[in-house]
Amino acid sequence: MTTHALNYEVMIADLKQVADKFISVNHFKVKNAEVILQISDSQEINARVYLSASDQYIVRLYRGVLESCLSFVEDTVDSYYPLVAAQTHLDRETFLRATCSCVTEYMFLHEYCHVIRGHINYRDFRKPLWVERPELELQDIRFLECDADIYAANFLFARTYSVFKDPKVAIRLCDLMQCYVVGIRSMFEMLYRVSEVEDLLHEESEHPHSLVRAYIAVCMGVSGPVSECLDEDAEECRALAMRELLSYEAFLYKDRPIDPGFLQSNFERELNIWTTREQDLVFFNLLKVQKVSIFTKAREWLRRSKRFTRDSKIQTQP
Numbered sequence: 001m002t003t004h005a006l007n008y009e010v011m012i013a014d015l016k017q018v019a020d021k022f023i024s025v026n027h028f029k030v031k032n033a034e035v036i037l038q039i040s041d042s043q044e045i046n047a048r049v050y051l052s053a054s055d056q057y058i059v060r061l062y063r064g065v066l067e068s069c070l071s072f073v074e075d076t077v078d079s080y081y082p083l084v085a086a087q088t089h090l091d092r093e094t095f096l097r098a099t100c101s102c103v104t105e106y107m108f109l110h111e112y113c114h115v116i117r118g119h120i121n122y123r124d125f126r127k128p129l130w131v132e133r134p135e136l137e138l139q140d141i142r143f144l145e146c147d148a149d150i151y152a153a154n155f156l157f158a159r160t161y162s163v164f165k166d167p168k169v170a171i172r173l174c175d176l177m178q179c180y181v182v183g184i185r186s187m188f189e190m191l192y193r194v195s196e197v198e199d200l201l202h203e204e205s206e207h208p209h210s211l212v213r214a215y216i217a218v219c220m221g222v223s224g225p226v227s228e229c230l231d232e233d234a235e236e237c238r239a240l241a242m243r244e245l246l247s248y249e250a251f252l253y254k255d256r257p258i259d260p261g262f263l264q265s266n267f268e269r270e271l272n273i274w275t276t277r278e279q280d281l282v283f284f285n286l287l288k289v290q291k292v293s294i295f296t297k298a299r300e301w302l303r304r305s306k307r308f309t310r311d312s313k314i315q316t317q318p
C-alpha cells in the first residue's frame with residue numbers, strides 16, 4: 001500500500017488525501033456549507049473547528065499536535081511492531097504509516113463530526129439555558145465531545161473497511177483493524193501523556209478522561225450507528241478490535257496498568273449520558289449522504305471490466 005517512509009510531510013500528505021474523501025466528494029455534503037481543512041504552523045497541541053463564514057467551516061489542526069502524534073508513532077508504535085511482526089503482513093514502514101494515518105484521520109474526523117452532527121448550532125440553542133443553570137454548560141460540552149469521538153470512530157471504521165473492500169489494495173482485514181485500534185488508542189495515549197494532570201482534573205474538564213475516551217471510541221466505532229450499515233464482516237471486526245486493544249494495552253501498560261474499576265465506571269457513565277441524549281441531535285444534523293447514482297455505478301463496472309479484460313489478456317499471453 002505504501003512505499004515512502006513516514007515523516008512530517010508524508011503524514012500531512014496522507015492526512016489531506018483522506019480528509020478529501022470526506023470534504024471533496026459528491027456523496028457527502030454538509031447542508032449549505034463547505035468544510036475546509038487547514039494545517040496551522042503553530043506549536044499548539046490542539047485542533048479546533050469554527051464557522052468562518054455563513055457557508056464555511058474551517059477544521060484547523062496544529063503542527064504541535066501533529067508532531068506529537070508523529071513522535072508517538074515513531075517511538076511507541078515502532079517499539080510495538082516487533083510484537084506483531086510475526087502476525088501482520090504489513091512491513092514496518094507500512095504498519096507505521098497506516099497507523100499514523102489512522103491517528104491523524106481520527107483527529108480530523110473528530111472535528112468534522114462537530115460540524116456534521118450540528119454541534120455548533122446545538123450549543124447556540126442550549127446557551128440560554130446555561131444562564132439559569134451554569135452546570136449545564138460543562139455537561140453539554142462533554143456530551144458533544146463524546147458524540148464527536150463516537151462518530152469519528154464510526155467513520156474511521158467505515159473507511160478502514162472500505163480499504164479492505166478495495167480490490168486495488170489487497171490488505172487483510174485483521175491487518176487493517178490492527179492499525180485502526182492502535183491508531184485510536186495511540187492518539188488518546190499521546191493526549192494523556194501530554195496533559196500530565198488529567199488524573200486529577202478530568203471530572204471538571206471539557207473532555208472525559210483520555211483513556212475512557214479511547215475505550216468508548218474503539219468499542220462504539222465497531223458497534224455504533226455506522227457499523228450497523230456494514231455487512232457480515234462487522235462481527236469479525238468487533239472481535240479483532242477487542243483482541244488488538246487488549247494486546248496493545250498490555251504493551252502500553254506493562255509498568256502502569258489501567259485500574260479496571262475506574263475504567264468501567266467512567267466508561268458506563270459517559271456512555272449512559274450519550275445514549276440518553278443522542279436523539280437530541282437529530283434535528284441539528286447537517287450531513288446529507290447522497291446515494292451513488294446508477295450511472296456512476298455502471299461507469300465503475302465498465303471501468304473494472306475493461307481492466308479485468310486487459311489483465312486477463314496479459315496473463316494469457318504465451
Ligand SMILES: [Zn+2]
Pocket residue numbers: 110111114145148
Ligand atoms: Zn472536540
